[in-house]
Amino acid sequence: MDDIDIQNIELQLLLQAIYLKYGYDFRNYAKASIKRRVQHRLSKDGLESISAMQKKVLYDVSFFETLLLDLSINVTEMFRDPKFYLALRKVVIPHLKKYPFLKIWHAGCSSGEEVYSMAIILKEEGLYDRTQIYATDMNEIVLKQAKDGIFNISRLKQYTANYQKAGGQESFSNYYTAHYDHAVMSKSLKENILFSDHNLATDGVFGEMNLIMCRNVLIYFNRDLQNRVLGLFSDSLPNDGILSLGSKESIRFSAFSNNFEDVVREEKIYRKINTDKLTK
Amino acid sequence: MNNIEFEAVVIGSSAGGIKALSSVLSALPSDFPLPIIIVQHLHPQSDSYLAKILESKCKLKVKQADEKETIADGMVYIAPPNYHLLIEDDRSFSLSIEGQVNFARPSVDVLFETAIYGYRDKIVAIILTGANHDGGVGVKKIKQNGGYIIVQTPESAEADAMPKAAIAATDVDKILPLEQIGSFLLQLVNSSIKKRFDKYNNRFSHTNPSFPLKN
Numbered sequence: 001m002d003d004i005d006i007q008n009i010e011l012q013l014l015l016q017a018i019y020l021k022y023g024y025d026f027r028n029y030a031k032a033s034i035k036r037r038v039q040h041r042l043s044k045d046g047l048e049s050i051s052a053m054q055k056k057v058l059y060d061v062s063f064f065e066t067l068l069l070d071l072s073i074n075v076t077e078m079f080r081d082p083k084f085y086l087a088l089r090k091v092v093i094p095h096l097k098k099y100p101f102l103k104i105w106h107a108g109c110s111s112g113e114e115v116y117s118m119a120i121i122l123k124e125e126g127l128y129d130r131t132q133i134y135a136t137d138m139n140e141i142v143l144k145q146a147k148d149g150i151f152n153i154s155r156l157k158q159y160t161a162n163y164q165k166a167g168g169q170e171s172f173s174n175y176y177t178a179h180y181d182h183a184v185m186s187k188s189l190k191e192n193i194l195f196s197d198h199n200l201a202t203d204g205v206f207g208e209m210n211l212i213m214c215r216n217v218l219i220y221f222n223r224d225l226q227n228r229v230l231g232l233f234s235d236s237l238p239n240d241g242i243l244s245l246g247s248k249e250s251i252r253f254s255a256f257s258n259n260f261e262d263v264v265r266e267e268k269i270y271r272k273i274n275t276d277k278l279t280k
Numbered sequence: 281m282n283n284i285e286f287e288a289v290v291i292g293s294s295a296g297g298i299k300a301l302s303s304v305l306s307a308l309p310s311d312f313p314l315p316i317i318i319v320q321h322l323h324p325q326s327d328s329y330l331a332k333i334l335e336s337k338c339k340l341k342v343k344q345a346d347e348k349e350t351i352a353d354g355m356v357y358i359a360p361p362n363y364h365l366l367i368e369d370d371r372s373f374s375l376s377i378e379g380q381v382n383f384a385r386p387s388v389d390v391l392f393e394t395a396i397y398g399y400r401d402k403i404v405a406i407i408l409t410g411a412n413h414d415g416g417v418g419v420k421k422i423k424q425n426g427g428y429i430i431v432q433t434p435e436s437a438e439a440d441a442m443p444k445a446a447i448a449a450t451d452v453d454k455i456l457p458l459e460q461i462g463s464f465l466l467q468l469v470n471s472s473i474k475k476r477f478d479k480y481n482n483r484f485s486h487t488n489p490s491f492p493l494k495n
Binding site (some may be wrong): 002004008030031032033035036037039073075076082216219220223246248249250253 | 325346347348360363364366367368369374375376377378379390393394396397398400425
């Protein structure tokens with residue numbers, strides 16, 4: 001057994017300690033990314049080992065909060081992957097127009113950039129007023145940022161370009177007010193968004209949805225946790241409900257592959273199919 | 281040449297990298313025994329064309345790495361644009377969109393640091409041409425863990441910042457002009473594979489001197 005094996009044991013113990021003390025469950029996350037970020041926190045703070053970090057996590061809540069931000073990846077942008085949003089607008093929106101009332105769940109919404117992107121599309125397509133959006137994340141700090149809807153103005157140039165590539169026809173500046181170095185998203189976009197705390201690793205289904213957006217979240221989970229979450233999504237969708245994952249994520253190698261069919265294959269947009277028929 | 285039985289090759293490149301990667305890969309035979317895992321800095325919205333270009337320049341199979349894919353010997357894997365590529369303990373890939381590292385996503389450092397999780401000291405790491413210092417931290421860590429580092433000579437690189445940063449970061453094992461890197465890699469890996477067979481031979485030579493390979 002070498003140092004790397006010992007560090008692997010220490011990492012398991014650290015994640016167990018975090019779960020037992022704080023209830024955040026990283027035990028079924030893909031390990032490489034977690035380990036790398038723990039090691040960087042270790043050298044940044046001059047801690048001598050992951051075991052030393054474990055002690056600090058247990059006794060120092062503010063240190064835990066720092067580590068929590070390290071461990072939960074909150075990198076996102078508005079209209080990330082414009083091609084996906086173009087497909088959403090062209091293929092999914094016409095499907096959603098059939099319904100008199102819509103529920104959309106953004107699972108793992110982080111600081112909310114993609115939620116506002118959705119809200120903008122719904123406005124432009126005349127669906128916003130009959131939609132309830134649920135935006136959830138396990139991290140209350142980023143959830144607060146999402147609720148505030150205030151983004152750094154330096155990123156707005158890229159967001160505007162993304163919006164246009166995603167089929168946006170309006171002037172993007174209609175949707176925010178510039179305020180010094182920040183852009184405050186328009187209040188009218190927030191009216192039908194409910195921001196709420198939800199942990200995909202530990203919490204359950206909370207309602208039936210017409211569309212679930214969960215993009216670039218599953219890549220951080222191991223297969224077991226991916227299956228748990230996809231099960232949650234499958235249980236939250238009626239037949240014909242839409243699930244969209246990140247462009248490098250797939251339902252095809254999961255336990256729920258047979259519950260879904262492709263809507264736009266290359267953009268990882270799926271439709272739940274009637275599984276009763278399959279078993280007959 | 282060395283005492284390690286290598287099990288993976290990792291390569292980092294940036295500006296001028298497509299030409300440099302083609303040069304290295306074209307020197308390798310179709311039965312090259314190890315996986316080759318590459319981070320080449322690309323525009324975030326570029327497609328998967330790099331795998332196609334590289335495959336047309338060499339005898340190996342080249343593909344973009346998929347999330348959770350098990351790494352196979354003899355394959356060349358490219359990090360997808362706009363994602364970091366990581367290697368897990370069980371030698372499968374993970375992807376991540378965590379922020380840019382050294383202004384890059386994918387980042388060479390992220391691949392190299394996590395390659396250690398899956399391959400420990402059994403790594404050959406190669407730094408080719410590039411205009412920033414990505415890869416410096418990664419080669420240092422691979423070297424500390426007993427891996428082998430090859431760097432393109434800054435003079436033969438289209439952009440010399442990345443090779444220079446790697447050379448400054450650690451005591452690298454070999455600095456070579458681009459056109460020699462592929463053939464040197466092949467020789468290095470073959471000698472490491474031969475060691476594995478020698479060890480195997482010696483183990484059985486007590487009971488049956490002719491097993492399993494005849495001289």
